[in-house]
Amino acid sequence: MRAVFITRPGGPEVLEVRESADPKPRSGEVRVRVRAAGLNFAEVMARQGLYPDAPRFPCVVGYEASGVVDALGPGVSGPAPGTRVMAMTRFGAHADVLCVPAAQAIPMPEGMGFEEAAAIPVNYLTAWHMLFRVAALRPGDRVLVHMAAGGVGIAVLQLCRTVEGVLTFGTASASKHPVLREEGCAYPIDYRARDWADEVRRLTGGEGVDLVLDPLGGGDTRKGYALLREAGRLVCYGFANLSGEGGRSYLRLATQMVRVPLFNPISLMNQNRAVAGVNMGHLWHRQELLSAEFAELMALYARGAIRPRIAATFPLERAADAHRCIQERQNVGKVLLVP
Ligand SMILES: NC(=O)c1ccc[n+]([C@@H]2O[C@H](COP(=O)([O-])OP(=O)(O)OC[C@H]3O[C@@H](n4cnc5c(N)ncnc54)[C@H](OP(=O)(O)O)[C@@H]3O)[C@@H](O)[C@H]2O)c1
Incomplete structure (x- = not known):
């Protein structure tokens, strides 16, 4: 797998793509081949050393991604391999592979694209x-x-x-x-x-x-x-x-x-x-609360009341430019990393 590491606190130049073996989904998890991941202001602050919730450096951040399930961990019955999902995670989404608890991989509605899906959660x-x-x-x-x-x-x-x-x-x-x-x-x-x-x-x-x-x-x-x-x-x-x-x-x-x-x-x-x-x-573990709110959002999406606006997409290798786009106030809408 490839992932964008924040190697130490600093400017966009501290970001580095590193390769390692693909992770195996653990009990209760599914593995997702990431097609797009959201970059949020929190992650720009994390890179600057200004986000207390971030993992210790070096780390891979990212709260959300979309992609396709390709493996199930022990005890998991779905979403089945091949399902297109929106995944919510506490870090690790800025990568091309991601393991998340099965309940945090929500099947995407038909007609929704991967970029839109990564811009929603x-x-x-x-x-x-x-x-x-x-x-x-x-x-x-x-x-x-x-x-x-x-x-x-x-x-x-x-x-x-x-x-x-x-x-x-x-x-x-x-x-x-x-x-x-x-x-x-x-x-x-x-x-x-x-x-x-x-x-x-x-x-x-x-x-x-x-x-x-x-x-x-x-x-x-x-x-x-x-x-x-x-x-x-x-x-x-x-x-x-x-x-x-x-x-x-x-x-x-x-x-x-x-x-x-x-x-x-x-x-x-x-x-x-x-x-x-x-x-x-700090609510990511409150699945019952989030699922109810997510259901409301999906109903609004279905009737066309909400539509994410994508500002720009960057490959993982250009994560530094994605960070600059937000830090230099260039974005109108969502910035995405696309493996
Ligand atoms: N508490 C939560 O659960 C939660 C969840 C998501 C986001 N947030 C917070 O919500 C805020 C917005 O996040 P977001 O991801 O939607 O933002 P974003 O899309 O990254 O927005 C960036 C835009 O904000 C404006 N901006 C204002 N102050 C800025 C600064 N100091 N540096 C750079 N840009 C600045 C700029 O637009 P202009 O050119 O118009 O100034 C910039 O283009 C952030 O404070 C974030 O931490 C909180």
Whole structure:
């Protein structure tokens, strides 16, 4: 097998494709020949040494892949060899072969391509879980989402469209605004040109929004919280502000950490606000919960309500370019590695 190793924390140059013998599926597992694997912001942070959940270096990361089952471990009756599946894993997906627990290899619907299939699990489960389980999105809600042209951001916009009257505000570089509009974003905001919080206040006549989805962290979490109107919800799900151009910067880390807000239950009560956190990687073992959410997503896919937008595909040998694509903010939608 071939796999993309993060050899040590650093820039994209620390990535290396290494070959080894194919793994054998263990008890309860299936083996998948990978056709596409999702690259997520978390993995770019892992390479920079900024992702505490990552395995120890050298390591192979990757939470999701699509491919074809080619072997079953002891005690496994399916999915049968030859089945096209979407696989969810806690690391190891950036490879051409992957072993996962059988329950985490979900048969792909007919008509779905391998690239689409690899772009669904992380982005769409995260978006669905935040909007519908955690934040109980309601018709007419105003939703602010950052990194709106990224994988999760576009999934959020598409899912918001499935609820009547939801109004979305999305921050992204100006060149990406036409795509945001196509995806249903009512108010794309160029956060590089103006203060996004001032802009949301202006657009809402000072009222603010019902839901803030915050993948940025630090001072941006504080600003988002201040934008909530009564009964508003803030969902924290990332700390992209720790990531910069090169590797880990202790100065950036320290500056961002001191800006992280501390929440007081008495103020939360009096302001009628809710704050929640989401880390899907820590839910990967909750198969009953994820299966139910996945089923909802597949129903939406079947009626054409969600469609992943693929930004770019790279062979494993060009994993460094795939990382650069995200780190240098070039992507609109999902970046994939294709063995
Ligand atoms: N908690 C969870 O379970 C979970 C699951 C999935 C993702 N996440 C989080 O959700 C966020 C989005 O992830 P994703 O995979 O959807 O992102 P992505 O597709 O990799 O999005 C990258 C885009 O985000 C924007 N961006 C903002 N700050 C950036 C920075 N410091 N460095 C580089 N790009 C930056 C850039 O677009 P512009 O040009 O528009 O700025 C860039 O093109 C991340 O914080 C990630 O950690 C959390």
